[in-house]
């Protein structure tokens with residue numbers, strides 16, 4: 525089971541979503557940015573590191589949501605979501621195809637990585 529963190533970054537009531545590139549697993553699917561937890565790393569430290577690496581964005585974690593496991597057939601992930609706020613302004617994409625700041629009611633229109641759908645629903649029910 526691969527432990528993966530992801531960030532639901534909220535700013536001015538908009539939510540940051542990112543589209544995976546053609547070169548990544550789940551190509552062109554939308555996700556909450558994040559990545560795999562390394563050995564001896566907390567989930568929170570992983571997420572702050574990954575968002576800095578992938579988006580050049582500094583975040584502050586505000587709360588957590590329930591983790592969800594998903595079976596992609598050849599591997600399983602445990603996706604661990606956190607709600608966060610940006611502490612810096614600019615986003616510079618290092619891996620993703622693109623990103624968007626969406627209203628809550630736009631979230632369900634995206635072609636999500638399948639593991640994220642439960643997390644989108646949890647977020648919409650709790651915020």
Ligand SMILES: Nc1nc2c([nH]c(=O)n2[C@H]2C[C@H](O)[C@@H](COP(=O)(O)OP(=O)(O)OP(=O)(O)O)O2)c(=O)[nH]1
Nearest residue numbers: 528530549550555556557558559560601637639640
């Ligand atoms: N980061 C992230 N990964 C997700 C989400 N939903 C989802 O199914 N995944 C999957 C895609 C990948 O198979 C795995 C995370 O890999 P990753 O590619 O983002 O992580 P990474 O940068 O640490 O790893 P790597 O590509 O260098 O192998 O989890 C999500 O919302 N965020």
